[in-house]
Amino acid sequence: MAWYEKAVFYHIYPLGLLNAPKQNEGAQLCERLQLLEDWIPHIKELGCTAIYLGPVFESATHGYDTSDYKTVDKRLGTNNTLKHFIEACHSADIRVILDGVFNHTGRGFFAFQDIKQHRESSPYTSWYKNINFWGNTEYNDGFSYENWGGHNLLVKLNQHNPEVISYICDVIRFWVSEFDIDGIRLDAADVLDFEFMKALRRVSNEVKPEFWLMGEVIHGEYCRWVNPDIFHSVTNYHLHKALYSGHNDHNYFEIAHTVKRLNDQLQGHASSLYTFVDNHDVDRIASKVTNKAHLIPIYYLLYTLPGIPSLYYGSEFALEGRKINGSDDPLRPALDLKSLTEEINDDFLLGLIRKLSTAKAEHDSLTYGQYIELLLTNRQYAFGRFTQTGGCITAVNNDDSPARIVVPLKGHGSNVVDLFTNQQILCENDNAIIELKANSGRLLWIKG
Structure with a gap:
């Protein structure tokens, strides 16, 4: 079992979170990455087991216009600052992957x-x-x-050039030897050359056991990238879109159809996809939903549908954020963890995320279980994740009124309890009778 299969990620955009100057020119060396160590206990408490750390190497502006792949951006610190942070993460049993911006340079x-x-x-x-x-x-x-x-700030590399391929492969080797990273997220992977990506996979297989490659892919059939020759995973933008629009439109059919299509496309291996509800490039989920109460069923689905879930820094506090005039800056704010924790009025989302992370860690069916759709209407949705030894059922409701649903168990057992309250669920004739509050979810365990 590879570490990334059961991982829960915490995604940080460090230049934003740490309030670094927007421009590097004239900036002074400042070891801001040290401040990230204060976030490690919080990330651990959320149940996250890995960090995806956005761009950290020298660039002129936002980090995706790399000027030096082997030197940490002076706005964030030095190579030793990054090394120390990763060591602190590893001491807390948290893996770290870095952003690999190999499609273009600054x-x-x-x-x-x-x-x-x-x-x-x-x-x-x-x-x-x-x-x-x-x-x-x-x-x-x-x-x-x-x-x-269309940005001349970002100069497209010739990925057919053997010298370029060799250089980037050496960068990966350097990152592992120097910083002991556990994987790489490949920026703009949907426009990378396939032979180039195969070369990256080959060197990744050599540098470290269970080294994980995840590609940023927005459109297309994910099976083109998720296979033994290319990547272990890609960003699941299809599900990202379905999760918010399926709730805004009261249309669980969109979500269920997306899950089925991806599962069929990946031959039952959709659990390898990197799932998220927001990130540094898209509006915060709390700004996307028309009803904030829908955050509850959305996070139930993020954690229990097939996939490797990821939280974007600050969204556990239901932070809002929208692009303004095309600028991503509002999506990448500076945050003070102490202030956030003190000012929060309602920790309903934090508490739910912690419980969902614990459930995912303790119940293998939420990682390896076969996905089976059990009930589907516009406003209610239930599915199971089943293994040979048991399983879990997720039920969600996007309606403003409570709902009582009858969910077929399909012979998987009749001893069903709520995983968070331990309440016994009434079962009759191979069906579970599930009571759902308005705009809510429940995670049930079929006890063996």
Whole structure:
């Protein structure tokens, strides 16, 4: 059993959380990463077993325009600061994965700077896609190039170049030897070259046992990336969308259909997908839902549907956040944990998340159990996660009124209890009679 199969992630965007200057130029060295160590007990209490740490290496702005893959951004500290933080996480039995931004570099990267200086005679002209010395950009370099997302700040690497492949593979080896990381999240994986990704998987298989690769994939069939040759996992944006719109529209059919489609596509292995309700690129879930009470059933589903659940820093406090004029800054705020903890008026979500994390840790069926849909209406939804030795049932209600549902047990047993209250559930004729409060969920255990 690999560590990542049962993991619960906590996603941190460090430049935002730690209130680093938006621009690196002129910034002073500041070991802000030390402050993250104060978050470790909180992350542990939430039941998270791994941290996905957003970009930490030298860049000019937001971290995704890397200028040096082997030096920690001075706004966050030094290599020793990062090393010490990861050691502290490992001491708390928390794994750490880093952001690998290998589709493009920033303009400050040494290879790009060499092209600016030496133009056609630079040995690095083939490191980037479509360098054109007859073109130009708004930076007036006297040449143009392929970028990512229409942003000339992000210069597209030529992933067919063996020198580029070798360099990035050496970066992965360095990160493991220097920092002892446990995996990498591959930025913009849906536009990475497949042979390039295969090379990354091969080196990842060599550097450390159970080293985990997870790709950022937004559209497409996930099975193209999740396989023995490419990645262990990808971001489950399909479920992310279904979770909020399925509640806003009172349409559990959207969620159930998404789960079935992904499960069929991945031949029953949708549990390998990285599931989330918000992150550094999308509006906070508390801002997306039209009824905040729906956060309860949403988090029940995040934890108990097939997948590796992830929490985005601060969302456990039901923080809101929306993009403003296209800026992601409101999604990536500086936070003070002590103030958040003192100011919270209602810890209903924190308490639920802790209980769900404990349930996932203690009940293997929530990781390895076969997903079986048991009941589906627009406003109520129940499913089981079953193994040969037992299973759990999740039931959720998105209606403003209580609901009483009759859920078929399909021969899996009749001794059913609420996992959080230990209340015995009435069972008749191979059915469980489940009472659901308005906008709520329940997690039931079929005792052997």
